[in-house]
Amino acid sequence: MGSGWLPAVDALGTTTAEVASTDLPGFAPPAVAGHAGTIRSVRAGELRLLVLLGRTHLYEDRGVRAVAHGVRTAAAAGCRAVVLTNGCGGLDPSWTPGTPVLISDHLNLTATSPIEGASFVDLTDLYSPRLRELCRSVDPTLAEGVYAQFRGPHYETPAEVRMAGVLGASLVGMSTTLEAIAAREAQMEVLGLSLVTNLAAGISDSPLNHEEVLEAGRAAATRMGDLLAAVVPG
Numbered sequence: 001m002g003s004g005w006l007p008a009v010d011a012l013g014t015t016t017a018e019v020a021s022t023d024l025p026g027f028a029p030p031a032v033a034g035h036a037g038t039i040r041s042v043r044a045g046e047l048r049l050l051v052l053l054g055r056t057h058l059y060e061d062r063g064v065r066a067v068a069h070g071v072r073t074a075a076a077a078g079c080r081a082v083v084l085t086n087g088c089g090g091l092d093p094s095w096t097p098g099t100p101v102l103i104s105d106h107l108n109l110t111a112t113s114p115i116e117g118a119s120f121v122d123l124t125d126l127y128s129p130r131l132r133e134l135c136r137s138v139d140p141t142l143a144e145g146v147y148a149q150f151r152g153p154h155y156e157t158p159a160e161v162r163m164a165g166v167l168g169a170s171l172v173g174m175s176t177t178l179e180a181i182a183a184r185e186a187q188m189e190v191l192g193l194s195l196v197t198n199l200a201a202g203i204s205d206s207p208l209n210h211e212e213v214l215e216a217g218r219a220a221a222t223r224m225g226d227l228l229a230a231v232v233p234g
């Protein structure tokens with residue numbers, strides 16, 4: 001989860017332990033001082049969850065291993081499924097800020113991969129049809145979209161957003177696809193959940209304001225927590 005999702009975690013269950021991710025080997029220090037990532041063990045009914053708050057983005061130039069490290073740590077700890085959440089830009093004008101969208105597939109526009117060596121991982125149905133159906137059984141109004149990851153940290157130009165649309169994307173972000181690939185390589189079941197916090201560049205004629213983007217994410221995180229809390233026991 002991005003760090004803005006903290007309100008959602010409390011809706012998931014009872015935190016039974018928490019560590020700073022930098023207390024564990026391999027986790028990069030926070031990109032923004034004072035925003036250290038944490039890893040929580042949360043009991044949600046019969047389930048034990050690991051909630052990783054904060055992620056390493058590719059644009060931090062710490063390498064792809066750092067980007068995939070959180071997912072790989074969860075897999076090593078025995079997690080069999082991962083829910084990847086993000087804030088992103090939307091290409092559908094009806095997706096107002098705060099709209100949750102299930103990720104049905106992705107376009108990895110980063111020109112890189114977390115997989116090293118001749119490991120030809122199949123990515124068919126990477127975003128679990130079973131988990132997406134479970135989400136829709138909780139909220140039938142949930143939209144679905146294809147998520148395109150750009151390297152960032154700059155936002156896309158309107159022309160790049162149009163390009164992503166031509167390629168079939170309806171969500172643009174700077175995370176998630178590399179973590180999803182690493183999760184599939186670790187044979188985890190993957191659910192991707194985007195929170196549209198802004199209309200992608202050029203979709204509306206107002207310029208992007210990162211503070212407004214972050215505020216929309218915080219405002220919607222609680223609602224996302226209710227959805228995750230309804231889905232997770234499944």
Ligand SMILES: Nc1nc2[nH]c(I)nc2c(=O)[nH]1
Pocket residue numbers: 087088089090150152154155156172173174197198199200201213214217
């Ligand atoms: N690439 C990209 N990433 C984002 N993250 C958020 I929040 N909004 C955006 C966006 O419009 N484009």
